Amino acid sequence: MAEAHKDKPTDNTAGETGASAAGAVRPGAADEGAASSQGRTAASQGRKSDQGRTAASSLSNSSAKEPTLLMPEKLAISSSPHVHGPDSIAKIMWTVIACLVPAAAVGIYRFGLDAAVVLATTTGSAIVFEALFQKMAGKEVSVSDGSATLTGLLLGMNLPAGTPIFICVVGSLVAVGLAKAVFGGLGYNPFNPALTGRVFLLIAFPVAMTTWRLPQQMNAHGPKKQYYGMSTTWRDQAGKRLEQKHRNVKKVDVVTAATPLSALKEGWKKGTAALITHTDLLQGDRPGSIGEVSAIALLLGGLVLLLMGYITWHIPVAFLATMGVVAAITHGINPQRYAPPLFHVLAGGALIGAFFMATDYVTSPTYPWGKILFGVGCGLITMIIRLWGGYPEGVSFAILLMNSVTPLIDRFTRPRKYGLKLWSGPQEDAS
Amino acid sequence: MRRVTFSGGVHPEYNKNLASQAAITDAALPDQVVLPCSQHLGAPARPVVAKGDLVKVGQVVAESGGFVSVPIHATVSGKVVEVAGRLHPTGVIQPAVVIAADGKDEWVELDPIDQPLEADPDVLKERVRAAGVVGLGGATFPSHVKLSPPKNKPIDRVLLNGAECEPYLTADDRLMREEPERVVKGFRIVMRILGVSQGRLCIEDNKPEAMAAMQKAAAGIDGVEVVALATKYPQGGEKQLIQAVLGRQVPSGGLPMDCGVVVFNVGTCAAIHDAVYLGRPLVDRVCTVTGRAVAQPSNMRVRLGTPVASLLEQAGGTTKQAGKVILGGPMMGLTVPSLDVPVIKGTSGVLVQAADEVVEEPYRACIRCGMCVRVCPIGLTPNEMGSRAEMGHWEELDGLDVMDCIECGSCAYVCPAYRPLVQFFKLGKAQVRVLRQKRKEAEAEVLRAAKA
Numbered sequence: 001m002a003e004a005h006k007d008k009p010t011d012n013t014a015g016e017t018g019a020s021a022a023g024a025v026r027p028g029a030a031d032e033g034a035a036s037s038q039g040r041t042a043a044s045q046g047r048k049s050d051q052g053r054t055a056a057s058s059l060s061n062s063s064a065k066e067p068t069l070l071m072p073e074k075l076a077i078s079s080s081p082h083v084h085g086p087d088s089i090a091k092i093m094w095t096v097i098a099c100l101v102p103a104a105a106v107g108i109y110r111f112g113l114d115a116a117v118v119l120a121t122t123t124g125s126a127i128v129f130e131a132l133f134q135k136m137a138g139k140e141v142s143v144s145d146g147s148a149t150l151t152g153l154l155l156g157m158n159l160p161a162g163t164p165i166f167i168c169v170v171g172s173l174v175a176v177g178l179a180k181a182v183f184g185g186l187g188y189n190p191f192n193p194a195l196t197g198r199v200f201l202l203i204a205f206p207v208a209m210t211t212w213r214l215p216q217q218m219n220a221h222g223p224k225k226q227y228y229g230m231s232t233t234w235r236d237q238a239g240k241r242l243e244q245k246h247r248n249v250k251k252v253d254v255v256t257a258a259t260p261l262s263a264l265k266e267g268w269k270k271g272t273a274a275l276i277t278h279t280d281l282l283q284g285d286r287p288g289s290i291g292e293v294s295a296i297a298l299l300l301g302g303l304v305l306l307l308m309g310y311i312t313w314h315i316p317v318a319f320l321a322t323m324g325v326v327a328a329i330t331h332g333i334n335p336q337r338y339a340p341p342l343f344h345v346l347a348g349g350a351l352i353g354a355f356f357m358a359t360d361y362v363t364s365p366t367y368p369w370g371k372i373l374f375g376v377g378c379g380l381i382t383m384i385i386r387l388w389g390g391y392p393e394g395v396s397f398a399i400l401l402m403n404s405v406t407p408l409i410d411r412f413t414r415p416r417k418y419g420l421k422l423w424s425g426p427q428e429d430a431s
Numbered sequence: 432m433r434r435v436t437f438s439g440g441v442h443p444e445y446n447k448n449l450a451s452q453a454a455i456t457d458a459a460l461p462d463q464v465v466l467p468c469s470q471h472l473g474a475p476a477r478p479v480v481a482k483g484d485l486v487k488v489g490q491v492v493a494e495s496g497g498f499v500s501v502p503i504h505a506t507v508s509g510k511v512v513e514v515a516g517r518l519h520p521t522g523v524i525q526p527a528v529v530i531a532a533d534g535k536d537e538w539v540e541l542d543p544i545d546q547p548l549e550a551d552p553d554v555l556k557e558r559v560r561a562a563g564v565v566g567l568g569g570a571t572f573p574s575h576v577k578l579s580p581p582k583n584k585p586i587d588r589v590l591l592n593g594a595e596c597e598p599y600l601t602a603d604d605r606l607m608r609e610e611p612e613r614v615v616k617g618f619r620i621v622m623r624i625l626g627v628s629q630g631r632l633c634i635e636d637n638k639p640e641a642m643a644a645m646q647k648a649a650a651g652i653d654g655v656e657v658v659a660l661a662t663k664y665p666q667g668g669e670k671q672l673i674q675a676v677l678g679r680q681v682p683s684g685g686l687p688m689d690c691g692v693v694v695f696n697v698g699t700c701a702a703i704h705d706a707v708y709l710g711r712p713l714v715d716r717v718c719t720v721t722g723r724a725v726a727q728p729s730n731m732r733v734r735l736g737t738p739v740a741s742l743l744e745q746a747g748g749t750t751k752q753a754g755k756v757i758l759g760g761p762m763m764g765l766t767v768p769s770l771d772v773p774v775i776k777g778t779s780g781v782l783v784q785a786a787d788e789v790v791e792e793p794y795r796a797c798i799r800c801g802m803c804v805r806v807c808p809i810g811l812t813p814n815e816m817g818s819r820a821e822m823g824h825w826e827e828l829d830g831l832d833v834m835d836c837i838e839c840g841s842c843a844y845v846c847p848a849y850r851p852l853v854q855f856f857k858l859g860k861a862q863v864r865v866l867r868q869k870r871k872e873a874e875a876e877v878l879r880a881a882k883a
Contacts, residue, residue, distance in 0.1 A: 067726065067748025069740065069770070076755045076789050077522065077768055079854035081840030082782075083443055083598065083761040084790045087847040089798060142795075187796030187848070312801075366801035366814060410815075417810035417832055418670060419683035423690035426587040 089186070092310055093146030097153060099301030100356060104157055106283075106297045107290035110215035111161030115290045118163050119156035125172035126152025133181035147186045151175050154194035154357065157291020158349065158396070159201070160212050167205050171197040191403045192363045195396045202396070212259050212287035259288045260347040262392040268331075268339045273347075281346035292349040302355030311359040314368055318375025319354040319382075320345050326383040338387065350382065353395035363403040370406075370413035377402045434636055436661035437671040439808040441841045443598050443664055443762065445637065450721040450728035451601040455609055457732050458718075458745055460532060464506050464736025465517045465773040466492060467527040471565040472572045473499030478528055484511040489539040489712045492528045501563040501573045506714040506734040507532035520758050520765055520772045527773075530736070541710035552624040555707055559624075562706030563713045563776075567698035568592060568603075568667065569759055571777040574699055578624045580688045589627050590676060590694045591618050593634040593641065594660055594667030597760025600780045602717040603697040605730045607634070607641035611648035614697055617704030619652065621695055630655045633676050637662040664762060665839040669694045671808050683835050698779070719780035720746040723788060724753050733774050740770035742781055754786035762840045792849040803842035803852065809835050813842035813852050820855035825862040833859045 108115045130148030134141045143149070155175050159168065175197030180189045202209045260281070263273040280286050284294030292298070305311045323344050330338035344350065358364060358378050365374045378398045385394025469475035474496030486492060486505040493503040509532040517527035544550050544558060560575035580586050591614070595603040607614055615632070622630050632649060634642045636659045649655045658676050660666050670681045672694060679690040687694055695703075698716060705711040714735060721728035726747030733742060739756065743749065757764035758778050774781075803813035811832055819828040836856045843852040 067744045067746075069743055070724070070749045070752045071756075071770065072752065072754060072786065075753070075766065075768055075770075077766045078755070079851060079857060080764055080838070081762045081844050081853065082755060082757055082764065082766070082784060082790065083844065084792070084849065085441065085443070085845045087802070087845060088792070088849070089795060089847045092800070092847055185796065187798045310800075361798045361800040364799075366799050366804055366812075414812055414815075415804065415810045417683070417835060418674070418808065419680050419685070419835060421680040422682060423679050426585050426691055 089147070090145040093150050095308065095310060096305065096356065097146055097150050099304050100150075100153055100157065100291065102297035102300055103291045103294055103352065104153065106294035107157065107161070110284050110293055111213055111290060114213070115161040117165070118159050118161060118168055118290060119153065121165050121168040122156035122159070122172050123149055123152035125169045126155065126176050129172055129176040130181070133177055134185065137181070137185075139185065142186075145186075148176055151180070151193045151197075154291070155197045157352065158194065158198045158289045160209065160288075161290050162211065162213055163201075163208055167201055167208055170204070171201045173197075174200040187362055189362055190406070191400055192357055192360050195357055195400050199396050199400060210262075212262075214287055215285055215293070259392065260286055260343070261386060264339055264343075264347075264386070265392055267337045269336045273339060273343070276343075276347070278342060278346060281343070286347075288347075289349060289352075292352045295346045295351050298351040298355060302351070305355065305359075311355070312368070312371065314371035315358045315364060315375040315378075316354040318372045319358055319378045320350060320375075322376045322379025323350060323383055326380065326387075330383075330387060344383070344386065348386070348393045349395040353378070353382075353399055357395075358399050358402070363406060365406050365409045365413065367410065367413045367415055370409040373409050373413065374402050374406065377405070434659045434661045435675040436663055436666065437674045437808055439806050439810070439841065440663040440665060440671070441806050441844050442662075443844060445598045445662075446721075446723075447599065447601050447604070447637065449599065449723070449725075450719050450730055451604055453601075453605075453727070453729045455602075455605050455717055455730045455732055458734070458737065458742060460507060460534065460536060461734060461737040461741055463512070463529065463531050463738075464734060465527050465529050465738070465771075466503050466506065466736045467517065467519050467525045467773065467775060468493050468496075468503060469519065469525050470503060470571060470735070470775040470777065471501055472570065473497065473576075475526065476500060476503045478514045478526065480511045480514065480528060482511055482513055485509070486511060486530060487537045487539045488714055489541070491712075492530070495560070499573055499576050501560060501565055501575070502712075503528070504563055504712040504714050505530055506736050508535050508537040509533040518769060518772050520767055520775060520778065522765075522768055543710040544707050547620055547707045548623055550623075550707075552626065555620055555624050558706050558710075559620075559703055562702070562711070564699060564702045564706055565713075565776050566696055567702060567716055567776060567779070568696035569763065569777050569779055571775075574695070574703065577688070577693050577695070578621065580625070580693070584688045585691055586625050586627055586688060586693055587629060587691045588677060588693075589618070589622050589625060589630045590672060590692060591630065591632040591700060592667055592669070592672055592694050592696045593632060593638070593645070594672060595638070595697070596635060596662075596664045596667040597762055597764070597779070598664070599721050599782050600719045600760050601721070602719045602730055602779055604638045604641050605719075606697050606701055606717055607638070608644050610701065611641075611644040613704045614700045615645065615648040615652070615655070616708060617700030617702070618655070618695065620703050620707050621693070621700065622654075625693060627693075628654045631676055632657045633660055633672055634658070635660045635662045635666055664841065665808055665837070668808060668837055668839055670837065683832070713776065716774070716776065716778070718742065718774055718778055719782075721780060722783035722785070724749045724751040724783045724785035726750050733778075735775060736773045738771050738773055739767065739781055742774065743770065743783065749783055749785075751785040751787075753783050754789035755784040757782040757784065762844065763838065790849075794850045795848040797850060798848055800847060802845040802847065806841040806845050808839060808841065809837060811836060813846075813856075816859070817842075817850050817852045817855050820859040823862075825859065825866050828859045829863045829866065833863060836860070 126148045127143050131141045131143050152172055155171050175193040179191050179193040179196035183189045260273055260276050268274050282295045324341040327341040327344040331340045365371050381398035381401055382394040385391055476493035476496050478493045480492045487508045490505045491502045492505050495502050507530055509530050512531045513529040516524040519525035556575050556578050564574040565571040593607055632645050646657045665671055669687055673679050673692050681687050682689050702713050715732050718733045719730050720742045729746050756767050797814055797818055807813055816831045816833055833856055838853050840853050
């Protein structure tokens with residue numbers, strides 16, 4: 001057994017000198033075996049030193065050419081497989097974070113330092129809370145896996161720029177503590193932590209959570225741009241109509257405004273929503289949560305995740321397609337009131353939701369058909385809230401509601417296993 | 432050429448180039464061999480020699496323990512030192528015949544079969560059994576059992592499994608490149624015994640030389656064709672191979688013969704060739720000795736019973752501190768506790784992992800990413816199965832079809848939480864077997880009570 005390779009320990013281990021004779025069986029094992037207990041560095045030192053080897057060789061009366069077997073004191077015994085693929089939880093989490101960075105960067109560019117403060121606060125406090133709760137639970141602190149960082153970043157990206165620091169911290173506390181730690185940490189949480197945090201804040205601090213700023217770039221170009229959601233292109237198009245409508249608006253320092261979706265509550269053509277161009281939505285030149293404003297940045301990040309295989313197409317496609325279909329039908333019925341599909345998909349949090357939050361592994365279904373079902377459910381609930389609900393936006397609620405049925409969906413959508421297709425009998429088939 | 436494959440699977444680092452250019456060499460005759468009585472699936476063989484007996488190479492030292500069993504032959508000439516418990520590669524002490532070699536390598540009289548392609552299939556089959564041939568791919572299922580399908584199970588295809596999808600291993604590759612005639616002849620014997628006219632030589636497309644050699648060897652033989660397989664693990668799994676090549680599925684809980692197919696490994700066909708054409712029983716096999724820690728990765732023809740340590744020494748020893756010694760490949764191989772364990776019929780390779788290659792990541796809770804589900808070649812749900820096994824919910828584990836798991840390790844390979852899924856399932860299968868047995872007994876009890 002392993003004892004055959006157990007050799008004279010050189011360090012603090014209790015001496016089992018009797019075993020050194022066994023070293024004679026395998027020349028060279030004497031020094032190397034003991035070295036292994038001191039780790040790799042020690043092992044390489046042991047290899048360089050010829051002392052032990054000579055001793056062992058002389059014991060075994062073998063020639064100097066005898067091949068060396070550098071065996072550890074005890075060979076590792078484990079179940080197969082003995083190799084592992086390139087992915088780890090940390091790698092996945094940090095990749096998702098990297099894919100969110102462009103959208104976060106656009107948010108900071110659009111809303112300035114206030115946005116950066118929100119993101120830094122939520123991310124930092126999420127990490128601190130995670131470490132704290134893990135310590136309290138007597139678990140190993142695993143903040144380096146990026147899970148808490150991702151939760152904090154996503155929470156921040158779902159808040160308006162300028163959210164008070166206190167509120168940001170409370171959001172992180174709810175996200176990491178209430179939504180994740182109390183259930184047992186990563187892997188056990190039934191609801192998306194970042195969204196739980198956000199919805200908590202939305203209910204607890206409704207005013208702060210719906211005070212949207214105009215993007216800086218719009219603000220900088222003169223008084224006319226202070227009107228809600230007014231970009232250059234938009235202004236040119238909207239022209240006089242807006243001028244007349246908001247004639248009495250005075251120049252102020254900080255301008256808050258309705259998001260495209262809250263503007264939509266007035267109706268599509270009747271209100272100001274229709275004046276927002278697709279370019280504005282793609283580039284993030286509009287009021288909204290820090291991370292949701294730039295559709296291009298979000299699509300880019302989502303695409304990378306798709307290509308890397310970290311998410312599958314099922315949830316985002318089902319989610320967005322369902323929204324598109326519902327929007328197309330309602331817009332077709334009443335184009336005056338309901339916005340067209342592309343507007344719904346690009347405005348609000350649909351993209352960040354579909355690519356980065358509905359796809360959260362822990363809280364979404366695992367199997368292909370389940371994912372599609374989940375995406376469709378998210379899309380439907382989002383649209384119902386947007387079109388007829390009390391809130392302008394429904395992505396967070398939709399995902400959280402669908403989170404609650406995830407276990408049920410999983411149970412009924414398990415893949416069909418191999419071996420159920422029966423052979424029909426001998427025949428001259430292909431190949 | 433069309434490339435076929437199955438759904439699921441992974442692409443581990445193959446590292447075949449370590450040993451793929453090393454031609455097969457004959458390993459030195461060992462001084463002593465340890466021949467465990469259990470080198471195959473099924474009943475262990477019964478020793479028929481005693482301490483002090485003189486034996487020749489090829490002499491039966493242990494007779495079949497039943498129908499699903501094969502005899503074991505002496506692999507060196509010499510004297511039986513002991514018939515006693517010895518460390519088996521599986522890590523447990525098992526009965527074994529220990530022979531001290533006399534160095535003369537004297538063989539028993541060999542009895543080749545004339546014109547085997549015209550011979551009576553039953554004679555051929557008996558010869559395969561008597562030669563102790565088992566599946567040399569690693570499963571070690573006695574070959575004559577596969578060659579004896581019941582009458583109600585018609586067989587219309589024979590597949591040669593030349594996928595060798597396990598990373599690092601190159602024994603089958605070298606055998607096909609160097610001795611394709613032997614393999615093809617053995618394969619034709621299989622077709623002859625089963626009375627099948629259609630055979631496919633299935634080779635992964637990362638072995639172009641093997642494919643070319645086999646194509647040449649099979650040229651002009653009616654009904655035998657080479658099929659290229661996409662390089663993907665576990666392409667060489669019997670069920671995956673059948674799915675890829677024939678589009679058929681082995682029924683859950685069934686055998687390939689349930690869908691009209693019998694699959695034989697490259698080494699097995701070579702052994703069948705030897706048994707029939709040369710009358711030579713299975714006393715050696717080709718074994719890949721490889722790994723980053725091995726000085727000269729090589730392919731050796733090794734007498735069964737040779738200690739692993741001897742192979743490593745013949746491969747030049749190790750250049751790095753070793754961490755794990757694995758019999759077989761890195762995906763399904765077995766770690767051994769000692770270098771004293773012998774090479775047995777199922778030992779396709781000896782892989783030495785350097786200490787710094789050993790995966791030692793602590794595992795975490797499942798994050799439900801579903802990667803395991805995507806790669807499972809059987810379409811199971813390793814995510815849920817793993818959680819059930821971890822909690823000891825064996826009944827539910829049974830309901831998730833853990834018994835269909837082929838333990839290929841694809842799920843554990845991709846798992847970002849490093850969950851030891853295969854270990855869970857091996858444990859789970861054992862527990863489910865116990866559970867089923869208990870249930871059966873309880874049912875019988877109820878029936879007895881009802882009758883009384």
